[in-house]
Each structure stands twice: as structure tokens, then as C-alpha cells.
Amino acid sequence: MTLPAGFVVELDRHTRVLDGGRALLGGHPTRLLRLTPRARRLLTGRTVTVRDAAGALLADRLLDTGMAHPVADALPPRPDPRYTVVVPVRDRPRQLDRLLATVGSGPPVIVVDDASRHPEAVAAVAARHGARLLALPVNTGPAGARNAGLRRVTTPYVVFVDSDVVLAPDTVPTLLAHFADPALAMAVPRITGLPGTAPTWIARYENARSSLDLGAHPAAVRPGTPVSWASTACTVARVDALKDGFDERMRVGEDVDLCWRLIEDGWRVRYEPRARAAHEHRARLGDWLLRKAVYGTGAHPLAERHPEFIAPAVFAPWGTAFVTVLLLQRRWSLPAAAAVAGVTALGIARKLDGTGHPHLLALRLTANGVAGALSQTSALLTRHWWPLTAVGCTVSRRLRRATLAAALADVALEYRHDRARLDPVRYGVARRLDDLAYGAGVWCSALKGRSLAALKPRVTR
Known part of the structure; x- marks a missing residue:
């Protein structure tokens, strides 16, 4: 798979240009990349624009090493940008209503009711926004609910969004732009705290230090790097790369598992902080502590599936x-x-x-x-x-x-x-x-x- 003409990459902030452009130092792990005279001419300032096979080869190499990242607003358009939004939900009609209002009436939306205790409230919200409702008789967890929606997607791309997330107008378009890279399977935005929802000191801490917030700088998602996993609280994915989707045996850590399986299969996963999605963080101390502990319980299942990737240090x-x-x-x-x-x-x-x-x-x-x-x-x-x-x-x-x-x-x-x-x-x-x-x-x-x-x-x- 070759990067298309017009694809633009920019050197990572930590990549150093040495000796007047004869070498680059950076990436994860850090390495020295010596450039041929032809490759040097392809580097304009700190960017490379694909115009021929040589440019595609250099840009691809820079992406693989983590030395550079795509410039989302300068990428060529995709041939078929259609996508379907899949929302797994269990109860939470208020949050679902808020999310669907930000999705709008453009793309098809599938709301997967994961055996809500009050399904009529979820059904009413889905109907009001013109979303297709898929009601599951038994609670399967986030992985099973997303898979149920994925099986009904007929567009090239799928957007998974949790019900307690709010989308900005440019979130999905910015992430979709990255799929000009034919090797990209999944792109995720920066998950920030929902404005105006920090009434407690725990909520204020979480807004600054959320486990879902992967930082202010773009990155290739790869194990052993500063951004080693990606949350699917909000994500855009290439449908044909997902195969069977999430591992339904996992109630937590299923997003990390999917991300690592895609990487093992040779796909790229991209983190783009310019695209943002706001998340309603837990504000009560007990709920917050329980959620943090639940995140930790995903460690052993991940160690069983990916022993070469899982390590605390x-x-x-x-x-x-x-x-x-x-x-x-x-x-x-x-x-x-x-x-x-x-x-x-x-x-x-x-x-x-x-x-x-x-x-x-x-x-x-x-x-x-x-x-x-x-x-x-x-x-x-x-x-x-x-x-x-x-x-x-x-x-x-x-x-x-x-x-x-x-x-x-x-x-x-x-x-x-x-x-x-x-x-x-x-x-x-x-x-x-x-x-x-x-x-x-x-x-x-x-x-x-x-x-x-x-x-x-x-x-x-």
C-alpha cells in the first residue's frame, strides 16, 4: 500500500534535523536516519509532501519510525468518506440525547441498547433523533454491543462513540482525513473533560489527568511508546480492517486488545489531538475509584493475549x-x-x-x-x-x-x-x-x- 500523491507529513517535535538535513534523529525507539541526496531534497523545512514514489517511500518510513506525523488539514480526500456511527448504551438516556444532538442527521446512526433496565427511555431518544435501534436481550458489555452494531454497518468506515461523549463538529472529519493513508486502521481523538461538569475536586483532577487523555501531541499508537494504546470511547475505524471486531470475552481492556491486534496485523493506529471529544468524567469519589480499579483489572487478560506488549515498565x-x-x-x-x-x-x-x-x-x-x-x-x-x-x-x-x-x-x-x-x-x-x-x-x-x-x-x- 502506497501513500497517495498530496499526502503531507510533518516531523515530530522531538525529531532533530542534523548536519543541514543529511540526517534525522528521533522516533521510538530513538534512531539515526541518514538521508540520501535525493531524500534531502524531499524535505522542505520540517515537512515532506508525497509527489512521487521516492516521496511516498520517505514519508512512509518516517511514519513507521514515529519521526513524523500526517498533517490532517493538508491530506488528499478519500474516495468514499461514508461512515456509520455506532453508539453502545445501557440506560443513560440523558447522555444519549446529548450525544445524538452533536452527531446530527447526516450519517446513519445505530444505537445498540445493551439490555437497559429502562429500555423505553433509550428507544424514545433514538426515535427522536432518527437513529436505528438495536436492542440486545442480554447484557454483553461494551465489546459485544459494539460488535452487534458493527455487523450492521455497510459503509467503509465506522465511528464508535460512547454515550457519555460529546462530539465537536470537526472531530469525525479531522479523523477521517487520516484515512488517506491506506495502511491506517483506526484513528482516535483527544478525550477531554466535558466543559461545565467539574463540580468536585475529583472531577477537576480527572479533567486534568484523565486516563483517557493521551496528551497534546500527535502520535503513532504502538506498544512501548509514549502512546501505547488508544481508547475506543470515540474512534473512527476502517471496517474491513476490524474483521470480527472486539473480543467479547473482555469486559475491560477490549479497546487496548483491538488496538494491539490491528498493529500485530500490520495496520497503523493514529492519535490525533487536534480532533477532540468531550467525556463526562466520574465526579464522585467512590465511582471514580471503582473505575480506576476496573481499568487495572484489564492487565491480566491483556498479558494473556499480548505477552510481548504488556509490561508496567x-x-x-x-x-x-x-x-x-x-x-x-x-x-x-x-x-x-x-x-x-x-x-x-x-x-x-x-x-x-x-x-x-x-x-x-x-x-x-x-x-x-x-x-x-x-x-x-x-x-x-x-x-x-x-x-x-x-x-x-x-x-x-x-x-x-x-x-x-x-x-x-x-x-x-x-x-x-x-x-x-x-x-x-x-x-x-x-x-x-x-x-x-x-x-x-x-x-x-x-x-x-x-x-x-x-x-x-x-x-x-
């Missing part, structure tokens, strides 16, 4: 050595950690030989690696492994110091980054409750499945 060998010597907290720990980082930087500099300032670039890359290793270690201590951390803190002063430092540093860095409309104390409490609830769900699923696979970090080059 992914370390390079040198990163493992770096954090290990720091956690030991001996007199020689800081010098030893510095030595590990120094040797690593020298090794990276050798790989960058031939570029301008290879040692400076190597130091920057090593610093990024150090920050990533420390961040992941912090998450292990305070989120994924917190039951073990809690037990260990009762007997180890060093572990208590490391955990306290990790918890405080995490809150300080994330609070500054998120700009939550919440004071630092309540933000910090919510942050820790978020981690405790999610980690509890992960451990419950692991113990129920009698496997710790979802809790094992991965060390990889």
Missing part, C-alpha cells in the same frame, strides 16, 4: 543498572550511577559518529533516558507495585526514602505539567488515590489469573 539494560545502584543508596551509588550514564553516553556518541557534535547529542539522549528510567521506577513503586512497596517500607528505611522521593517528585512534576484547577495538596492526594486504585485492580487481576506476567518489567535494547 520497559528498561534498557543500562537504565536497569542506573536505577538499581541509586535504589541501593550506598555512598558509592551516585558515582556508580554517573559512571553508568557516562559509559552509555560514550556508546551512543560512537553510534552518532559522523554527525555534528555527537557527544553533545549523546549527552542529551542519555539525559532523556535517565529521566525515563527514573519516571518508570517511580511508577513501579507508587502505582504498579505499591502493595510490595508498602510491605517493604515497614522494614527498609532506604525503601521508605525512595518511595517518599518518588511520590513527591511525581506530584510536583505532574502538577506543573497538567495545570490542574486544583490546589497542590488535593491534586497530590488524588494522584496517589489514582495509583492505589489502579494498582489494586492490576494485582486483583493477576492474583485471580494466578500469573504475575502483567507486573513484570521488560528489559530490552
Whole structure:
């Protein structure tokens, strides 16, 4: 499959142009891409526009490595842009009415009633908006409800939208533009909090730090990268790529499973934050904690299906050595950690030989690696492994110091980054409750499945 003429990609914000355009440094994992003289001429500033086979080859390579992303408003039109909206719902007539009002009367809409307790209210809302109603006799969960709607879709594309989501007018058109890429199976927007629905401090925290919000920057969705999964609370997908759709045995994590299966099959999945969908987050503490724990229970089923993708942290060998010597907290720990980082930087500099300032670039890359290793270690201590951390803190002063430092540093860095409309104390409490609830769900699923696979970090080059 070849990218069409007129397809435009722009270099990722972290991709560096080196030596006057002779090489590019970036992607996930970070790599050095040396450009031929012909390829250099195809790069205009930080964009590549496909005009011939060479341009298509370069743009495709940049997309595969994560060095660049499509420019949605500059992409060629699709031959057949028709789509059907599928809305799984169980009760929630008020939210369904609000969503369907934003969908409009253009595309066909299938409302799948997943055995509501009050089906007449859902039926009335669907009829008022001219949507086709498909009522299921037994509750099957989100995966089964979406599949039931998918089987009745006759258009090339399907838009899955949860009933507690509100669409902006440009959400679906922006995502559809990405399907000019023939290798794209699914595109998802940024999920933000619904404006005017943050009456509690938990809701304000969730609006700033929702698990569904994948950030402000575009990304290829791939395991082991900063955007390693995508939610199907709102998504546009190519129908012929979905095959049998979601795994109906999964009540949670079914969206992550579908995303990873598509990637395993050679398809691309794209995250486009310029397209936005507003989600009505849970505002009550008990409901919010339960939802976070439920998210965690998807870890073991995902570990069974995708053992090569699931890991709470992914370390390079040198990163493992770096954090290990720091956690030991001996007199020689800081010098030893510095030595590990120094040797690593020298090794990276050798790989960058031939570029301008290879040692400076190597130091920057090593610093990024150090920050990533420390961040992941912090998450292990305070989120994924917190039951073990809690037990260990009762007997180890060093572990208590490391955990306290990790918890405080995490809150300080994330609070500054998120700009939550919440004071630092309540933000910090919510942050820790978020981690405790999610980690509890992960451990419950692991113990129920009698496997710790979802809790094992991965060390990889």
C-alpha cells in the first residue's frame, strides 16, 4: 500500500534535523536516519509532501519510525468518506440525547441498547433523533454491543462513540482525513473533560489527568511508546480492517486488545489531538475509584493475549543498572550511577559518529533516558507495585526514602505539567488515590489469573 500523491507529513517535535538535513534523529525507539541526496531534497523545512514514489517511500518510513506525523488539514480526500456511527448504551438516556444532538442527521446512526433496565427511555431518544435501534436481550458489555452494531454497518468506515461523549463538529472529519493513508486502521481523538461538569475536586483532577487523555501531541499508537494504546470511547475505524471486531470475552481492556491486534496485523493506529471529544468524567469519589480499579483489572487478560506488549515498565539494560545502584543508596551509588550514564553516553556518541557534535547529542539522549528510567521506577513503586512497596517500607528505611522521593517528585512534576484547577495538596492526594486504585485492580487481576506476567518489567535494547 502506497501513500497517495498530496499526502503531507510533518516531523515530530522531538525529531532533530542534523548536519543541514543529511540526517534525522528521533522516533521510538530513538534512531539515526541518514538521508540520501535525493531524500534531502524531499524535505522542505520540517515537512515532506508525497509527489512521487521516492516521496511516498520517505514519508512512509518516517511514519513507521514515529519521526513524523500526517498533517490532517493538508491530506488528499478519500474516495468514499461514508461512515456509520455506532453508539453502545445501557440506560443513560440523558447522555444519549446529548450525544445524538452533536452527531446530527447526516450519517446513519445505530444505537445498540445493551439490555437497559429502562429500555423505553433509550428507544424514545433514538426515535427522536432518527437513529436505528438495536436492542440486545442480554447484557454483553461494551465489546459485544459494539460488535452487534458493527455487523450492521455497510459503509467503509465506522465511528464508535460512547454515550457519555460529546462530539465537536470537526472531530469525525479531522479523523477521517487520516484515512488517506491506506495502511491506517483506526484513528482516535483527544478525550477531554466535558466543559461545565467539574463540580468536585475529583472531577477537576480527572479533567486534568484523565486516563483517557493521551496528551497534546500527535502520535503513532504502538506498544512501548509514549502512546501505547488508544481508547475506543470515540474512534473512527476502517471496517474491513476490524474483521470480527472486539473480543467479547473482555469486559475491560477490549479497546487496548483491538488496538494491539490491528498493529500485530500490520495496520497503523493514529492519535490525533487536534480532533477532540468531550467525556463526562466520574465526579464522585467512590465511582471514580471503582473505575480506576476496573481499568487495572484489564492487565491480566491483556498479558494473556499480548505477552510481548504488556509490561508496567520497559528498561534498557543500562537504565536497569542506573536505577538499581541509586535504589541501593550506598555512598558509592551516585558515582556508580554517573559512571553508568557516562559509559552509555560514550556508546551512543560512537553510534552518532559522523554527525555534528555527537557527544553533545549523546549527552542529551542519555539525559532523556535517565529521566525515563527514573519516571518508570517511580511508577513501579507508587502505582504498579505499591502493595510490595508498602510491605517493604515497614522494614527498609532506604525503601521508605525512595518511595517518599518518588511520590513527591511525581506530584510536583505532574502538577506543573497538567495545570490542574486544583490546589497542590488535593491534586497530590488524588494522584496517589489514582495509583492505589489502579494498582489494586492490576494485582486483583493477576492474583485471580494466578500469573504475575502483567507486573513484570521488560528489559530490552
